[in-house]
Amino acid sequence: MAKGKTFIITGPSGVGKSTILHALMEKRKNLYFSVSATTRDPRPGEEDGVHYHFLNVDTFKEWIARDEFLEHAEFVGNYYGTPKRYVDEAMDRGEDVILDIEVQGAMQISEKRPEVVRIFIAPPSWEELERRLTGRGTDSPEKIRKRLQRAREDAATARVYDYFIINDTVEHAVYELDSVMTAEHCRSAERADQIQS
Amino acid sequence: MAKGKTFIITGPSGVGKSTILHALMEKRKNLYFSVSATTRDPRPGEEDGVHYHFLNVDTFKEWIARDEFLEHAEFVGNYYGTPKRYVDEAMDRGEDVILDIEVQGAMQISEKRPEVVRIFIAPPSWEELERRLTGRGTDSPEKIRKRLQRAREDAATARVYDYFIINDTVEHAVYELDSVMTAEHCRSAERADQIQS
Numbered sequence: 001m002a003k004g005k006t007f008i009i010t011g012p013s014g015v016g017k018s019t020i021l022h023a024l025m026e027k028r029k030n031l032y033f034s035v036s037a038t039t040r041d042p043r044p045g046e047e048d049g050v051h052y053h054f055l056n057v058d059t060f061k062e063w064i065a066r067d068e069f070l071e072h073a074e075f076v077g078n079y080y081g082t083p084k085r086y087v088d089e090a091m092d093r094g095e096d097v098i099l100d101i102e103v104q105g106a107m108q109i110s111e112k113r114p115e116v117v118r119i120f121i122a123p124p125s126w127e128e129l130e131r132r133l134t135g136r137g138t139d140s141p142e143k144i145r146k147r148l149q150r151a152r153e154d155a156a157t158a159r160v161y162d163y164f165i166i167n168d169t170v171e172h173a174v175y176e177l178d179s180v181m182t183a184e185h186c187r188s189a190e191r192a193d194q195i196q197s
Numbered sequence: 198m199a200k201g202k203t204f205i206i207t208g209p210s211g212v213g214k215s216t217i218l219h220a221l222m223e224k225r226k227n228l229y230f231s232v233s234a235t236t237r238d239p240r241p242g243e244e245d246g247v248h249y250h251f252l253n254v255d256t257f258k259e260w261i262a263r264d265e266f267l268e269h270a271e272f273v274g275n276y277y278g279t280p281k282r283y284v285d286e287a288m289d290r291g292e293d294v295i296l297d298i299e300v301q302g303a304m305q306i307s308e309k310r311p312e313v314v315r316i317f318i319a320p321p322s323w324e325e326l327e328r329r330l331t332g333r334g335t336d337s338p339e340k341i342r343k344r345l346q347r348a349r350e351d352a353a354t355a356r357v358y359d360y361f362i363i364n365d366t367v368e369h370a371v372y373e374l375d376s377v378m379t380a381e382h383c384r385s386a387e388r389a390d391q392i393q394s
Binding site: 119120122155156159161162163164165166175176178179180182183184186187188189191192194195196 | 316317319353356358360361363372375376377380381383384385388389391392
């Protein structure tokens with residue numbers, strides 16, 4: 001059985017990442033969606049190990065000290081991080097790991113694990129992203145303005161990614177994402193060894 | 198319109214390359230199968246520009262002198278080569294170019310154009326390759342033995358390829374080949390520029 005690979009999926013808020021990832025689950029088997037750890041309190045309906053691994057601050061700091069995170073950050077007084085353990089266990093089971101993560105976290109992981117595949121999902125245009133953010137009806141105009149600015153800042157770092165997927169239609173974006181994951185398995189040194197032996 | 202890319206497809210005789218490439222044509226549009234130039238005489242039914250570009254020796258040598266080939270070789274007294282011109286014209290039209298080519302030719306092209314994507318198609322096992330070569334019923338046992346040895350020599354160079362596809366079933370091999378081509382378009386610097394602008 002081939003070992004799984006880790007894929008970072010980054011993209012601006014409103015680009016449609018969660019829709020794409022849901023559709024990807026229908027198409028590909030053996031996927032593990034990494035669950036973050038956090039020190040913030042669970043909200044109603046959130047389950048430990050499903051939505052987050054809920055840790056207290058002492059445990060979180062202990063995990064940091066033991067280098068148990070692929071990346072971590074503090075945000076409005078709470079810690080958030082990606083535990084290594086579940087990612088590695090999934091890859092050992094032959095599952096591909098999806099990390100849905102911010103640009104800063106993606107950078108941290110790339111430094112620790114340069115072999116991780118980084119995918120940037122972009123909107124077809126900035127106007128379309130604005131339309132989608134407005135259409136959700138969840139954010140104030142001020143918040144949308146901030147999200148758009150953040151998106152442009154993120155896009156400015158796009159060159160460091162390995163692959164760029166433009167979410168024009170969900171179907172096409174999922175086809176491309178699936179292709180990237182399949183192609184990455186065709187690249188592997190494991191396969192070359194298999195052929196040579 | 199995005200520019201096309203060039204893909205070298207190499208694999209041992211009997212691996213099922215032509216079946217895979219035929220099935221790929223059903224699946225992907227905008228493909229150009231590179232037609233080789235040769236100085237050998239046309240066989241009955243062979244058309245100029247379709248099966249080969251038939252050139253006389255003087256013209257072939259002139260093309261070599263003008264650096265008009267991506268690769269060329271002499272084989273049993275005849276010249277064979279891949280003309281640059283048709284490859285470049287196809288990419289400019291936005292078509293992906295498929296070069297079905299031997300290991301030596303693939304090496305020559307890689308030196309001239311390191312950006313060309315190299316794909317190696319391998320049999321599921323050497324026993325299976327032998328079964329397929331024997332099953333074709335076209336080669337003598339001696340010729341099959343030589344083909345198998347050549348296949349092992351080719352496989353020994355597999356590490357220099359970018360992607361490895363194992364032809365267990367045609368359907369799966371075509372899915373992987375299609376994925377590799379799609380993924381390569383997602384890698385392009387062109388796309389990163391599009392996102393950043």
